[in-house]
Amino acid sequence: MPLITVKDLCKTYESEDVKTSVLHDVSFSVEKGEFLAIMGPSGSGKSTLMHILGLLERANCGEYLLDGRNVTELTDNELAVLRNKRIGFVFQAFNLLPKTTVEENVELPLLYDDDPTERNGKRIAAALAAVDMTHRAKYFSGQLSGGEKQRVAIARALVNDPDIIFADEPTGNLDSKSGLQVMRILQSLNDSGHTVILVTHETITAEHAKRIIRVVDGYIVSDEPVVNRRIAGDGEVTLK
Amino acid sequence: MKITDPIKIAVRSLVTAKLRFFLTVLGIVIGVAAVILVMSIGASAQALIFSQVAKVGSNLVGVLPGASQENGPPASALGIVTTTLKNGDLDAMREKRNVPNLVAVSGYVSGSASIESPGVSIQTSFQGVSPEVVSIENMDVSDGRFFFAEEEGSLARIAVLGATRASDLFPNGNPIGETVVIKDIPFRVVGVLASRGGSTFSNPDNLVYVPLGTAQKILLGIDYLNFIRAKVDDTGDIDAAKSDIETLLRNRHKLEDGEESDFSVRSTEQALQTLSSVTDVLKYFLTAIASISLAVGGIGIMNSMLIAVNQRIREVGLRKAVGARPHHIMLQFLIEAGFVSGLGGILGIVFGVGIAFVAALVIPRLGYEWEFIVPGSSIAIGFIVSFLIGVLFGLYPAWKAAKIPPIEALRYE
Numbered sequence: 001m002p003l004i005t006v007k008d009l010c011k012t013y014e015s016e017d018v019k020t021s022v023l024h025d026v027s028f029s030v031e032k033g034e035f036l037a038i039m040g041p042s043g044s045g046k047s048t049l050m051h052i053l054g055l056l057e058r059a060n061c062g063e064y065l066l067d068g069r070n071v072t073e074l075t076d077n078e079l080a081v082l083r084n085k086r087i088g089f090v091f092q093a094f095n096l097l098p099k100t101t102v103e104e105n106v107e108l109p110l111l112y113d114d115d116p117t118e119r120n121g122k123r124i125a126a127a128l129a130a131v132d133m134t135h136r137a138k139y140f141s142g143q144l145s146g147g148e149k150q151r152v153a154i155a156r157a158l159v160n161d162p163d164i165i166f167a168d169e170p171t172g173n174l175d176s177k178s179g180l181q182v183m184r185i186l187q188s189l190n191d192s193g194h195t196v197i198l199v200t201h202e203t204i205t206a207e208h209a210k211r212i213i214r215v216v217d218g219y220i221v222s223d224e225p226v227v228n229r230r231i232a233g234d235g236e237v238t239l240k
Numbered sequence: 241m242k243i244t245d246p247i248k249i250a251v252r253s254l255v256t257a258k259l260r261f262f263l264t265v266l267g268i269v270i271g272v273a274a275v276i277l278v279m280s281i282g283a284s285a286q287a288l289i290f291s292q293v294a295k296v297g298s299n300l301v302g303v304l305p306g307a308s309q310e311n312g313p314p315a316s317a318l319g320i321v322t323t324t325l326k327n328g329d330l331d332a333m334r335e336k337r338n339v340p341n342l343v344a345v346s347g348y349v350s351g352s353a354s355i356e357s358p359g360v361s362i363q364t365s366f367q368g369v370s371p372e373v374v375s376i377e378n379m380d381v382s383d384g385r386f387f388f389a390e391e392e393g394s395l396a397r398i399a400v401l402g403a404t405r406a407s408d409l410f411p412n413g414n415p416i417g418e419t420v421v422i423k424d425i426p427f428r429v430v431g432v433l434a435s436r437g438g439s440t441f442s443n444p445d446n447l448v449y450v451p452l453g454t455a456q457k458i459l460l461g462i463d464y465l466n467f468i469r470a471k472v473d474d475t476g477d478i479d480a481a482k483s484d485i486e487t488l489l490r491n492r493h494k495l496e497d498g499e500e501s502d503f504s505v506r507s508t509e510q511a512l513q514t515l516s517s518v519t520d521v522l523k524y525f526l527t528a529i530a531s532i533s534l535a536v537g538g539i540g541i542m543n544s545m546l547i548a549v550n551q552r553i554r555e556v557g558l559r560k561a562v563g564a565r566p567h568h569i570m571l572q573f574l575i576e577a578g579f580v581s582g583l584g585g586i587l588g589i590v591f592g593v594g595i596a597f598v599a600a601l602v603i604p605r606l607g608y609e610w611e612f613i614v615p616g617s618s619i620a621i622g623f624i625v626s627f628l629i630g631v632l633f634g635l636y637p638a639w640k641a642a643k644i645p646p647i648e649a650l651r652y653e
Contacts, residue, residue, distance in 0.1 A: 077565045109563055
């Protein structure tokens, strides 16, 4: 059974008397362990698609099955629990809490875990180790570089051991070296079994994924595997 | 979510906005301190009034001009000049056959004037009294003498000084035999009273006493009395004495049956009850005014929390993205508001009690017997009301934050 199945999803925004259709009849599925890039130009609807897949907003029509379970009818509270347990987000703007330490930022999803028995410093430490940020654990978020901030954001996305990591333009605010580092981490997370769904407008970034869905004007125009996949190494990229 | 987590989150958020936190807390501190201070000062003032009235004696009966409800304030106490009480009433009360239980009766008139001694001029109150006032008010004459009975109606230009006025007017020597000038009329000082301590409405140490007739005819130009006070032989006879006085004066004033009396007869106990009701109203009124500042503090909390929600809207979005449910967000902001108001309440209590304590140290130096009283209810009310105000005024911002859809919050610029 696919991890994610969407059928005929559509999304329309309404403001006063203006209706804007952002997504039309979007259908595809994602298997567990995939590394999918959703690609498209600005305004194509790719971020909206990611937000719907990430349970941050609801589609107006269509069906969304997560692990076979229809999530379109779930309540806000049920969606929040799913986001907490099964989904991790990495945003372009990092979205770290200001005046708060790295550790405290990473801890955030754990605070909303209803089953805190396993919660301890070990999970935070493991998440920080996975992004090589252990040495900055006590730093405040404002003291970090852009690349470091994004690595902390990835650690935060990881700390609850989610099935799926959504990354929305994760390299958009980074220099190329930091961007490469972030892509390397995302690839290693995928290698260790996490499903990664990346949203980007850059072909080079998208080519780090195993599969690319291209969205234009709210329609899926292509859905194909990456032939020459980029593998982010330590300061260099190789093609596979 | 652990029970301590929302508290941890709220405290962390507050610490990141120290100035806003401080100013919001300050609003509550001022409100709670004001309520506690007003309630404390009200209770202390009430205790002072009661102690002063009790000090005068529990076996006293007073007659005031003008009608009044049973325990309501008499007209004269409301500043209305009533001229129905005459010297003849005073004389009639003194006659044993009219009111057998009275042992001493004095008429009172009072006024204010500039009183001069050589080199000193003081604006002060004077009282025209009968010689019996010494017995009625338990006065001690420390130097010289008080008025003789025959001096009451003789228009004698003599004066007895309260202890403070004696030292004010004659700082360098014994005033006995010296002259003071009241309204350009010279008076010979015949006595000085021992200090009796402050009172609420008038400090007897600050008074200058002259014979009743002298005050009425020479200084004030009136033919009525402001007040008559009498001492009853035994507290058990107070009701009988009041009844006799009532009958006597109604007859003297030729009042028909059913016609309202044009005077009021009161005992000390009744005076205490009246004072208690008046001071209670005053206390509650002042507390209500002080409570306005507490409500303003609450609005400050709401304002501050609304700003906090707007400033941290992306944080709310992020928290929701990582799994926070609406009630988590609501709880976070409510705890913040409750923490601000609770802390403000505690500090307000500390400041309110502290200022009341300082007042209790300073006021006795001004000559008043001031007790340090902080009603336990004021502390409980201060804390509980401030906390509830915080939660109440924090509800709307918290609800507003809780209902923002996560993606809208994340997109907020």
